[in-house]
Amino acid sequence: MPELSIVIPAKNEEKTLPGLLKSIKKQTFKDYEIIVSDADSKDKTKEAAESYGARVVKGGLPGPGRNRGAEAANGRYYLFLDADGELPSDKFLEENLAEMKRRGICAATTYIKPLSSKPIDHALLEICNAYNLIMEKLKPHAPGCCIFVKKHVHDELGGFDESLTLAEDHDYVQRAEKAGYRFRILRSQPVGVSVRRLEKDGRWGLAIKYLKSELHQMLYGKHETLPYDYVMGGDLEQSIKPRTLEKSLNDLVQQVLEALDKEISLEKISVKTKEKLIKIKDLIQYELK
Numbered sequence: 001m002p003e004l005s006i007v008i009p010a011k012n013e014e015k016t017l018p019g020l021l022k023s024i025k026k027q028t029f030k031d032y033e034i035i036v037s038d039a040d041s042k043d044k045t046k047e048a049a050e051s052y053g054a055r056v057v058k059g060g061l062p063g064p065g066r067n068r069g070a071e072a073a074n075g076r077y078y079l080f081l082d083a084d085g086e087l088p089s090d091k092f093l094e095e096n097l098a099e100m101k102r103r104g105i106c107a108a109t110t111y112i113k114p115l116s117s118k119p120i121d122h123a124l125l126e127i128c129n130a131y132n133l134i135m136e137k138l139k140p141h142a143p144g145c146c147i148f149v150k151k152h153v154h155d156e157l158g159g160f161d162e163s164l165t166l167a168e169d170h171d172y173v174q175r176a177e178k179a180g181y182r183f184r185i186l187r188s189q190p191v192g193v194s195v196r197r198l199e200k201d202g203r204w205g206l207a208i209k210y211l212k213s214e215l216h217q218m219l220y221g222k223h224e225t226l227p228y229d230y231v232m233g234g235d236l237e238q239s240i241k242p243r244t245l246e247k248s249l250n251d252l253v254q255q256v257l258e259a260l261d262k263e264i265s266l267e268k269i270s271v272k273t274k275e276k277l278i279k280i281k282d283l284i285q286y287e288l289k
Contacts, residue, residue: 005075009065010083011039021052029093037065063160082145084194095188106181109142111190144169146191
């Protein structure tokens with residue numbers, strides 16, 4: 001029985017998956033197995049996975065894909081990764097697992113680091129890191145690109161909630177914490193994350209999508225329908241279009257205004273909250289004049 005099972009949901013990832021698998025093979029920690037949950041890829045994702053010694057099982061969208069991989073796993077710990085990410089340090093597994101055990105952590109994520117040289121990408125992800133750190137003990141957030149968890153915790157939780165279309169990763173660690181299992185952000189080594197979704201939606205466009213998602217979760221709870229179009233895996237690359245900063249900013253402003261209109265029209269929010277939203281909307285529109 002391996003110490004660690006690495007589970008990777010994938011769809012049409014023949015271009016990106018080898019980079020992740022190479023970084024795993026370079027790790028100083030060797031007691032692991034790799035399971036790729038394939039969501040009916042039309043390219044050579046399966047062949048790429050098997051060429052690095054990974055087992056391939058039938059997957060699906062990220063939540064179901066992680067669950068199918070976990071069902072086939074044999075490790076005492078699970079690590080869920082995205083197929084387009086990488087482990088920047090050869091000691092990623094060794095040091096993060098050691099920290100988990102040393103601190104008595106049952107479920108964890110790491111800081112995230114962009115696989116990009118652009119300062120804006122580093123700035124945006126540092127904001128994400130800061131926010132996740134603030135929420136660590138309040139309402140845990142864990143990006144699905146990197147989640148460590150003990151097997152028995154995953155089993156007790158029943159895995160990821162497959163009824164959710166978004167933020168199933170946050171829901172997963174929040175349920176773990178609620179069940180009495182300690183969640184923390186590991187400080188040892190960050191995970192490398194792809195910026196292709198930033199390229200597709202524009203930096204600010206993606207920021208507003210995540211902001212709207214976060215506001216929805218805070219105000220109304222879980223996502224059972226998608227608040228925006230979600231494209232999984234390698235299919236994302238086919239939809240990437242160049243975006244100018246000006247267009248991204250204009251889109252951001254318009255989406256903020258639309259979101260505010262929608263929130264203001266809701267009957268369930270308090271008068272005080274509605275007044276605050278109206279004031280924010282008025283300020284934005286004033287700045288646009």
